[in-house]
Amino acid sequence: MTTDQVADSILDETAAVSRPKQWATILRDTWSYGRTKVGVGLFAFILLLAVLGPAVSPHSPTQFIGLPFASPSHAALLGTDNLGRDVLARLLWGGWSVVSLSALATGIGMALGVTLGLIAGYAPAWLDEIVMRLLDVVLAFPSIVFALLLVSIEGPKLWLIVLAVGMGHAPRVARVARGATLEVAQNEYVESTEVLGVSRGRILFGEILPNITSPLLVEFALRLAYSVGIIAALSFLGFGIQPPNADWGLMINENRIALSVQPYAVFVPVLLIGILTIGVSLAADGLSRAIVGIERKPGA
Amino acid sequence: MALGIITLWLVSVVVFGATQVLPGDAARVILGQNATPERVATLRAQLNLDRPVVDQYWLWVTGVVKGDLGMSLSLHRVPVASIIRDRVKNSLALVLIAAVVGIPLSILVGALSARWRDGWFDMSVTVVTLALASLPEFVLGVGFILLFATSVFHLFPAVSPVSGNVSLWRQMNMFVLPAMTLVFAVAPYITRLLRASMIEVLESEYVAMARLKGVRERVVLRRHALPNALVPTIQGTALQLAWLAGGIVVVEYLFGFPGIGQALVEAVESRDVPTIQAVTMLIAGVYVVTNLFADILTILVTPRLRTGLR
Numbered sequence: 361m362t363t364d365q366v367a368d369s370i371l372d373e374t375a376a377v378s379r380p381k382q383w384a385t386i387l388r389d390t391w392s393y394g395r396t397k398v399g400v401g402l403f404a405f406i407l408l409l410a411v412l413g414p415a416v417s418p419h420s421p422t423q424f425i426g427l428p429f430a431s432p433s434h435a436a437l438l439g440t441d442n443l444g445r446d447v448l449a450r451l452l453w454g455g456w457s458v459v460s461l462s463a464l465a466t467g468i469g470m471a472l473g474v475t476l477g478l479i480a481g482y483a484p485a486w487l488d489e490i491v492m493r494l495l496d497v498v499l500a501f502p503s504i505v506f507a508l509l510l511v512s513i514e515g516p517k518l519w520l521i522v523l524a525v526g527m528g529h530a531p532r533v534a535r536v537a538r539g540a541t542l543e544v545a546q547n548e549y550v551e552s553t554e555v556l557g558v559s560r561g562r563i564l565f566g567e568i569l570p571n572i573t574s575p576l577l578v579e580f581a582l583r584l585a586y587s588v589g590i591i592a593a594l595s596f597l598g599f600g601i602q603p604p605n606a607d608w609g610l611m612i613n614e615n616r617i618a619l620s621v622q623p624y625a626v627f628v629p630v631l632l633i634g635i636l637t638i639g640v641s642l643a644a645d646g647l648s649r650a651i652v653g654i655e656r657k658p659g660a
Numbered sequence: 661m662a663l664g665i666i667t668l669w670l671v672s673v674v675v676f677g678a679t680q681v682l683p684g685d686a687a688r689v690i691l692g693q694n695a696t697p698e699r700v701a702t703l704r705a706q707l708n709l710d711r712p713v714v715d716q717y718w719l720w721v722t723g724v725v726k727g728d729l730g731m732s733l734s735l736h737r738v739p740v741a742s743i744i745r746d747r748v749k750n751s752l753a754l755v756l757i758a759a760v761v762g763i764p765l766s767i768l769v770g771a772l773s774a775r776w777r778d779g780w781f782d783m784s785v786t787v788v789t790l791a792l793a794s795l796p797e798f799v800l801g802v803g804f805i806l807l808f809a810t811s812v813f814h815l816f817p818a819v820s821p822v823s824g825n826v827s828l829w830r831q832m833n834m835f836v837l838p839a840m841t842l843v844f845a846v847a848p849y850i851t852r853l854l855r856a857s858m859i860e861v862l863e864s865e866y867v868a869m870a871r872l873k874g875v876r877e878r879v880v881l882r883r884h885a886l887p888n889a890l891v892p893t894i895q896g897t898a899l900q901l902a903w904l905a906g907g908i909v910v911v912e913y914l915f916g917f918p919g920i921g922q923a924l925v926e927a928v929e930s931r932d933v934p935t936i937q938a939v940t941m942l943i944a945g946v947y948v949v950t951n952l953f954a955d956i957l958t959i960l961v962t963p964r965l966r967t968g969l970r
Contacts, residue, residue, distance in 0.1 A: 493663075498674075499947075500667060500947045501940065502902075502905055502947070505909060505940055505944070508940075512936045513678070513931070589794075589796030593796055598925075616914075627806060633796065633799055634799045634803075640794070642794075
C-alpha cells in the first residue's frame with residue numbers, strides 16, 4: 361500500500377462513523393424549526409413557479425394582447441404591461457432567470473471563496489495575510505457597485521454579471537472558509553495526514569473541506585439570498601436581462617412609471633422577489649441555528 | 661493607517677483596471693462600431709489611452725489625489741468634479757438622515773429586545789428583522805411607494821427630484837421615503853448585532869454583581885450593560901453605513917434622487933468612464949475610511965486596547 365492508501369483506509373474508518381450520523385442530526389434539527397418549514401415552503405413555491413411557469417403560461421411573454429397598462433380582465437388576469445403584454449405570462453416566464461442566475465453566481469462565489477479561504481487558512485502566515493488583504497480590496501466595493509464597475513465597459517452581458525456577483529461574494533465566503541479551516545487544521549487527524557506525507561491539495565480538499573461543510577452550507581444559503589437581491593437589482597437598473605425577455609427585476613423597471621394605474625405589473629414581481637429572499641434566509645437561519653446551536657451573529 | 665492607504669491604492673488599481681485596461685480598446689467600445697478613426701483617436705487622446713498603461717494610471721491617480729477627476733464624456737465635456745459636487749451633498753444628506761434615525765432606533769429596539777429576551781417583543785423583533793434584512797432595497801422602496809405615495813396613502817412624493825437651490829428643510833418631504841428605505845435596509849442588521857452583544861453582556865458577572873448590589877434594572881441597562889454592549893457593534897455598524905453607499909445606488913435610481921448613486925447608473929449607461937471611475941473610487945474610499953474610523957473608535961473606547969496602544 362502507498363502512504364495515500366494507508367491514510368485513506370485510516371481516515372475512512374473514522375469518517376464512516378462520524379459524518380453520516382452528524383448530517384442526519386443536523387438536518388433533523390434544522391427541520392424542527394418552524395422558520396425552516398416556512399422558508400423551504402416559500403422557496404419551493406418560487407422554484408415551482410419559475411420552473412413550471414412557462415409550461416402553464418396562457419400567452420407568450422412577448423406577445424401583445426391588449427392596450428398598455430390595462431387593468432386585470434378575463435383576457436389578462438393581472439392586466440397588461442407597458443407594451444400591452446400579459447403581466448401573468450411575463451411573471452410565469454420571468455422567474456427562471458432570477459433563480460438560475462442567482463444560483464450560478466452563488467456557486468461561483470462559493471467555489472472561488474472556498475478555494476481562497478482553504479488556501480489562506482492552511483498556508484504560512486505571510487501568504488494568508490496577502491490573500492486576505494487582497495480580498496479586503498474587493499470587500500471595499502459594495503456588491504452592486506462592483507458589478508456596475510465590471511459591466512461599465514463590456515456592457516450588460518449575462519456571464520459578466522454572474523461572474524461579477526460571484527466575485528463580490530468571494531471575500532466574505534473566504535473569511536468563513538478560512539476561519540473554519542484554521543479550526544479544523546489543528547485537529548490530530550490533519551496532523552496525522554501531514555505526517556503520512558499526503559499532498560497539500562489532498563489534505564485541503566480531501567480532509568479539511570469535508571469537515572467544514574456545515575458552516576459553508578449556511579454561507580451558501582445566505583449568499584443565495586444576497587445573490588437574488590443583487591441580480592434582481594441589476595435587472596431593475598437595466599443592466600441584467602435585456603428586453604424583450606421577461607424578468608422580474610426588469611418588469612419592475614419597465615412598469616414603475618404606471619405604478620398608480622396598473623400596480624400589479626410592479627407589485628407582483630416585487631412580492632415574488634421578496635418571497636424568494638425571505639424564504640431562502642429563513643431556511644438559512646434554521647440551518648445555522650441547528651449547526652451552531654445558537655443564532656449566528658448577523659452582519660455582511 | 662498605513663494599511664488603509666495600501667487598501668485605497670489597491671482599490672484605485674481595481675477601479676482603473678476594470679474601466680480602462682481590461683477589455684481591449686475602451687475608446688472604440690464607448691463610441692461604438694460606426695465611429696470614424698479620427699473620433700476614436702481623439703477620444704483615445706482624451707482618455708490618455710495613447711500612452712503606456714502605467715503612465716495612464718499615474719496621470720489619473722495623481723489627478724484624483726489633487727481633486728482633479730478629469731472631464732466627463734457626456735454632458736458637454738464638463739469636469740466630473742462639477743457634476744458630482746452637488747450630488748455628493750445630496751447623497752451625504754440622505755445617508756446622514758438615515759443614520760441619525762436608524763442607529764438610535766436600532767440601539768433602542770435591540771436593547772429592549774435583549775432585555776425581554778424570548779418574550780413576545782423579542783420574538784417579533786427577531787422574526788421581523790430577519791425578514792427585513794433579507795429584502796433587497798428596491799423591494800422595500802417599491803413597497804413604501806405603494807403604501808405611502810400611490811395606492812394606499814398619498815403622504816409623500818413617489819419621486820424625489822431634490823433641487824440644490826432649495827433649502828433642505830423646505831424639501832424634507834422628498835427625503836422621507838428614500839431615507840426610510842435606507843433605514844429599513846440597515847437597521848435590522850444593527851438591531852440584531854446589538855441584541856446579540858447585549859445578551860452576552862447581560863449574562864456577564866459584573867451585570868449580575870450590579871443586580872445583586874440592588875441597582876435598579878433600568879440603571880443596570882443604561883449605565884452598565886448598554887455602553888459595553890455598544891463596543892462590539894461599532895465595527896458592524898460602520899460596515900453597514902459603508903454598505904449604505906451600495907444601497908443608495910438602487911434607492912436613488914428608484915426615487916429619481918439626484919445623488920452619486922444615480923450618477924453612477926447614468927454614467928454606466930452612457931459609458932462615461934471618468935465619472936464611473938470617480939464615483940466608484942469615492943464609494944470604495946468611504947468604505948475604507950469608515951472602517952478605519954471604526955477601528956480607531958473601538959480602540960479608544962476599549963480600555964484594554966487603549967493601554968496596549970501606548
